[in-house]
Amino acid sequence: MARSRVSLSTGTSKGLVLDLIRTLGPISRTDLAAETGLTAATMSNVVRQLLDEGLIHETGLGRPNGGRPVVLLEVDTSARYAVGLQLGGESITYVVVNLRGAVVGRLRAPGVGASEPTAMVAGLVEQIRVILLGLGIDEQLVVGIGVVAPGPVDIARGMVFGPAHMEAWKDVPLRDLIAEATGLPVVFDNDATAAALGDFWGGATEGARAHATVYMGLGVGAGVLIDGTVFRGASSNSAEIGHIVIATDASGRALVAEDVADPTAVVRTAHENPDEVTRLGLTGDDFTQFTAIAKASARGDAFATGLLEASARHLATAVTSLANLFDLDSITLAGPAFAIAGAIYLRVIDAQVNADFFARSRHGIRVRLSPQLQDAAAVGAATLVLQSELAPRTMGLAGPSD
């Protein structure tokens, strides 16, 4: 899988124009010039380059403002693709998106677990190759791979620092290993941040001024978008709601959301009651057991429902803190855990957050399941690499509204 032969040079004007055609097209050269402030000569030059590289094409004549007919431009949706890879202890999700950010292929595989990373990278790369082959996509058309994992992450060095259930991956130069094995540009980020971007591209954050995507795999995190821009803080490890205090235990010890709310904690709590564990037949890794608990709850099992509701209430406390500190007006729930047990979490979190948050006299908070419940982080990962390779001016920003 060699680097695409077509040079996708990342000049600012070109990225900007491509991004506008992608989000506003079909659009005329005149309207593009008006949107960008570029001179007619520069615009003509940039459009020519994009046509030559096959990234856009002319769609014929249109009358966008009701005037005389003009030639309209739009992106060639299948001119380039990007791969998004979400690495989690519970699952690995691969997606392939086209130049518009729409998903054209997806695959879910068992999670990273205790796998040895260096060897596993070869497997990931092979899997990407097989998916592209199955989709009939020429590897030359892939602009890069976006890889996301649970925080804390080191974006500068492209590696994860944890969490506990991915201990073997700590301090492994993941981005560089994947880049080396594929010859493709690789962008690395926090899974929750990517999920927020995925929700943005999927339209789920529309109308929000301050939005958070709460992302739950085996652990839980969040990504925040302010007016469509990713909130990163000092080191892109912001919005880590799994690590904020939400209660104290009987002996006065502080409990964080990760201790009592995430799927790992749900399973641990279940095992405090061995009879119920036996009755429900809980075995296997944590995510398998969490899935079994969710299924039992869906059948009406009171013990299982009690576990999930307690988890949801604790998580709601953390989400309320998030809402109070960022003054949120929109929240989505995304990730593998919500894909399995989203309804119960949505009900509890929506009710508790809207009853308790500080600025409730000023505005409400819209709480919803992500329309890309399982895939938001992988889709966000793929759009990150589309952005950074094709429209670098908006790197770190969230997309069209910028």
Add this chain to the structure above:
Amino acid sequence: MARSRVSLSTGTSKGLVLDLIRTLGPISRTDLAAETGLTAATMSNVVRQLLDEGLIHETGLGRPNGGRPVVLLEVDTSARYAVGLQLGGESITYVVVNLRGAVVGRLRAPGVGASEPTAMVAGLVEQIRVILLGLGIDEQLVVGIGVVAPGPVDIARGMVFGPAHMEAWKDVPLRDLIAEATGLPVVFDNDATAAALGDFWGGATEGARAHATVYMGLGVGAGVLIDGTVFRGASSNSAEIGHIVIATDASGRALVAEDVADPTAVVRTAHENPDEVTRLGLTGDDFTQFTAIAKASARGDAFATGLLEASARHLATAVTSLANLFDLDSITLAGPAFAIAGAIYLRVIDAQVNADFFARSRHGIRVRLSPQLQDAAAVGAATLVLQSELAPRTMGLAGPSD
């Protein structure tokens, strides 16, 4: 106190140029043109206006780049002034700042307490008049008044929504009443947000990517600056750390920082022990009693020190959540309560936050007392009105780095 006769029209170019001269001056016209990208003709025109209005003057010749001598421009520090007014249950602070944002006068008065707001506004206005008279400042040179109060606030309507100890002020059109009584522009904001701006102008946030000023009067809040820009969220009620859950009580009820950490809570906790209240002679309003507890602690009193340390530990939990969610690298403590008991809070918060925060493997968090411990919010209020009247392009932003 009539509106200044000199029209401070708020055109973008003029505000921009004045702001640059204020922060970079003495500076030449050539360097200004380079900084702004304005044409020589526009620059010449704008500088002429500023000279005519007496906001800047020529300082004579300089050789800023070692070349031939050129005329340098700098602001006329005493050409205009702004008033900052911090309204709190515990105290009212008035400051007057000059065109550089430096404090030229200050006054502290007893807090708002249960005062009736409409009548009190007349008192505030009279007090401002007296201060300006004492400083020998012509009221015509005052560009406006910045007023700040504890959240939640309604910035659009210019009024407070609480807190409990300012119940009488709820839903009073404060901004409009003060504007009417003075004939001056009035800007209204959250006290903690203003304190963060005050710290920015005072240089305390230098080098920070993600900074929070924790502001404590009778209650506690925070203001966040990201790369020098105020973080506002959906309704400018962000970073409300007094209202996030930090523990649960013996019966499992959620406790927020306001329940157990702020000065009101410290006094309430003290009164659970009537013998100690008698021994320490605690009487009067909450802030007077908090002050007495801080003084007793400074004398080595174990009970008083225990109260403050418990409060500091609870507050540290809330501040750690703030640090984890915003991925902070800098924190200052400001406000009347820290002016009285800052040392003990600084010690506990610095130790606990740096031991516990999530991204500690990536970077440290600098925790310090604000250099404007008592005045940060009032100074921030005054700089808000300077910004909005003189350099509106940066309204809502924090100043020179933008």
